[in-house]
Amino acid sequence: MAEEFVASVSADRAVYDQWCAFVVAKRAEELEAIIAEQKLQPDAAPAFIDAAFRDGQLRMIRTAITKTLPPASRFSAGGGHGEAPEGGLTSPSA
Secondary structure: OHHHHHHHOOOOOOHHHHHHHHHHHHHHHHHHHHHHHHOOOOOHHHHHHHHHHHHOOOOOOOOOOOOOOOOOOOOOOOOOOOOHHHHHHHOOOO
């Protein structure tokens, strides 16, 4: 990521401002990729991630995480939501 930023930096502008803009753009790009890859809800997932950064932790209780997950069958044996949160949460660290 740092090499990509250095290649894009311009000497005509303040480096700190360029870094902030770069990080914001990279975060949005990576979040969109994760949402597409994990088939997460595009409206709920960014709000969930924003809350996690704001609070400094991922909230795995209540329905916050399930609002971000793709629809699961209520009629399948396991329901499908049991393994989905763990799969989505382990993906970024891999």
